[in-house]
Amino acid sequence: MxxxxxxxxxxxxxxxxxxxxxxxxYLGGGTNLVDLMREAIARPTLLVDVTGLSCKIEEDEKGxxxxxxxxxxxxVATDRRVRARFPLLAQAILAGASAQIRNMATVxxxxxQRTRCAYFYDDEAHCNKRSPGxxxxxxxxxxxxxxxxxxxxxxxxxxPSDMCVALAALDATVSIDGPRGSRDLPLTDFxxxxxxxxxxDTELRSGELITSIVLPSNGFSKRSSYRKVRDRSSYAFAxxxxxxxxxxxxxxxxxxxxxxGGVAHKPWRAHVAEAALAGRPATEAFFAEAAEAELRDAxxxxxxxxxxxxxxxxxxxxxxxxxxxKDAPR
Amino acid sequence: xQFVINGRSLDAxxxxxxxLLDLLRDHFGLSGTKKGCNxxxxxxxxxxxxxxxxxxxxxxxxxxxxxxxxxxxxxxSNGALHPLQEAFVAHDGFQCGYCTPGQICSAIGMxxxxxxxxxxxxxxxxxxxxxxxxFDEIRERMxxxxxxxxxxxxxxxxxxxxxxxxxxxxxxxxx
Numbered sequence: 001m002x003x004x005x006x007x008x009x010x011x012x013x014x015x016x017x018x019x020x021x022x023x024x025x026y027l028g029g030g031t032n033l034v035d036l037m038r039e040a041i042a043r044p045t046l047l048v049d050v051t052g053l054s055c056k057i058e059e060d061e062k063g064x065x066x067x068x069x070x071x072x073x074x075x076v077a078t079d080r081r082v083r084a085r086f087p088l089l090a091q092a093i094l095a096g097a098s099a100q101i102r103n104m105a106t107v108x109x110x111x112x113q114r115t116r117c118a119y120f121y122d123d124e125a126h127c128n129k130r131s132p133g134x135x136x137x138x139x140x141x142x143x144x145x146x147x148x149x150x151x152x153x154x155x156x157x158x159x160p161s162d163m164c165v166a167l168a169a170l171d172a173t174v175s176i177d178g179p180r181g182s183r184d185l186p187l188t189d190f191x192x193x194x195x196x197x198x199x200x201d202t203e204l205r206s207g208e209l210i211t212s213i214v215l216p217s218n219g220f221s222k223r224s225s226y227r228k229v230r231d232r233s234s235y236a237f238a239x240x241x242x243x244x245x246x247x248x249x250x251x252x253x254x255x256x257x258x259x260x261g262g263v264a265h266k267p268w269r270a271h272v273a274e275a276a277l278a279g280r281p282a283t284e285a286f287f288a289e290a291a292e293a294e295l296r297d298a299x300x301x302x303x304x305x306x307x308x309x310x311x312x313x314x315x316x317x318x319x320x321x322x323x324x325x326k327d328a329p330r
Numbered sequence: 331x332q333f334v335i336n337g338r339s340l341d342a343x344x345x346x347x348x349x350l351l352d353l354l355r356d357h358f359g360l361s362g363t364k365k366g367c368n369x370x371x372x373x374x375x376x377x378x379x380x381x382x383x384x385x386x387x388x389x390x391x392x393x394x395x396x397x398x399x400x401x402x403x404x405x406x407s408n409g410a411l412h413p414l415q416e417a418f419v420a421h422d423g424f425q426c427g428y429c430t431p432g433q434i435c436s437a438i439g440m441x442x443x444x445x446x447x448x449x450x451x452x453x454x455x456x457x458x459x460x461x462x463x464x465f466d467e468i469r470e471r472m473x474x475x476x477x478x479x480x481x482x483x484x485x486x487x488x489x490x491x492x493x494x495x496x497x498x499x500x501x502x503x504x505x
Contacts, residue, residue, distance in 0.1 A: 094451040098474025234473035
């Protein structure tokens with residue numbers, strides 16, 4: 001691990017001014033960054049510990065929530081307001097990592113975690129994300145866990161977060177502060193597709209700090225679920241996951257939200273399927289048609305073509321279960 | 331740097347790159363906490379910080395100054411094993427024993443989470459007030475601790491038997 005300096009800050013202004021130093025990186029729970037430093041993928045020379053900042057969950061007058069970037073994953077999943085109003089977010093967080101890691105990891109760090117593509121971690125491998133221009137050994141290699149949507153010839157890595165898939169379905173916004181002022185980005189615009197620059201995961205600019213995640217109140221997330229399919233039943237990254245929320249008006253779909261995990265370089269909001277479902281009867285046939293439309297452009301690699309069918313099935317099953325659920329309990 | 335470990339205040343002059351795990355083992359000689367994967371995948375390094383379980387291998391020691399850290403060595407009182415340790419012996423909750431300190435610290439952390447109402451991925455209604463602790467709940471909640479001998483049945487039995495009686499995992503105060 002490259003040597004570094006360490007500063008713990010208690011004011012956001014101090015964080016932002018230290019964050020402009022060349023080689024600075026913000027440190028949350030460290031569950032991903034420390035590992036990346038050990039693997040020499042990240043080599044910060046100054047760690048700015050921001051775990052003392054933005055540690056609250058605040059409520060707006062409509063029942064929406066602003067979750068501070070420093071809040072631990074466990075605390076979000078335990079918050080009664082999150083569990084009652086945004087149950088899929090609690091489920092998604094609890095589907096990720098282990099209890100130990102969720103106790104350490106912050107919300108901001110979860111959003112910024114990097115892919116777990118094995119080639120990215122292997123310094124003997126060619127990886128455009130790790131060494132731009134070196135090639136991608138995953139595309140011709142063992143790629144069971146890799147992307148089927150939005151990949152490029154340069155990179156087929158997937159975003160590993162479960163939490164972010166739920167946030168994508170919930171129309172969440174990422175609040176950012178930085179040397180040139182603050183700004184908000186929809187979560188669905190925060191992460192990038194790889195294109196020809198897979199080394200850039202997100203739209204976050206140098207020195208910028210995530211300060212909170214905003215969840216607007218809505219009419220759909222009480223009837224929602226997060227389903228995760230993986231190679232073992234716990235503590236594994238998703239092969240496919242589906243965040244789904246459904247608001248019905250009689251037998252018709254008033255509002256639907258769908259996002260997929262484990263299939264792309266970013267949490268994949270299923271806009272095509274949502275558009276196909278809006279106003280339609282909530283039947284399995286329409287769900288299947290919408291899932292088909294969403295996955296129409298999906299491309300499998302040697303080992304992951306099964307994900308295309310799997311994603312469709314999990315979408316349909318999630319929506320069937322939600323449409324059959326008794327009227328949203330809370 | 332100043333640390334509070336198993337109720338004792340301890341000083342260490344360590345490199346900033348030192349993990350909490352290496353601090354415990356190499357600087358304080360507390361070798362009960364084990365190094366397995368050193369990347370957060372196996373749980374052998376699990377310790378309690380202010381009663382919450384974490385992976386000490388992914389923790390930079392510098393971030394844990396002044397926090398109440400409890401390791402497996404801090405669970406005995408006056409030389410007597412913790413009830414959960416007794417139960418692991420009674421139920422054969424191990425073969426080689428390498429994962430055991432992490433399993434035990436993790437289970438104590440889990441008990442604390444159950445008391446404070448932390449749901450899990452298998453909790454049927456995540457919004458419900460009460461959580462029914464059953465076999466599936468324990469397995470899911472302990473999935474961050476791998477046992478390569480496969481002593482899971484004994485581990486679950488030991489935890490189930492002890493669960494209602496695990497004392498609050500309050501770390502001891504520094505003198």
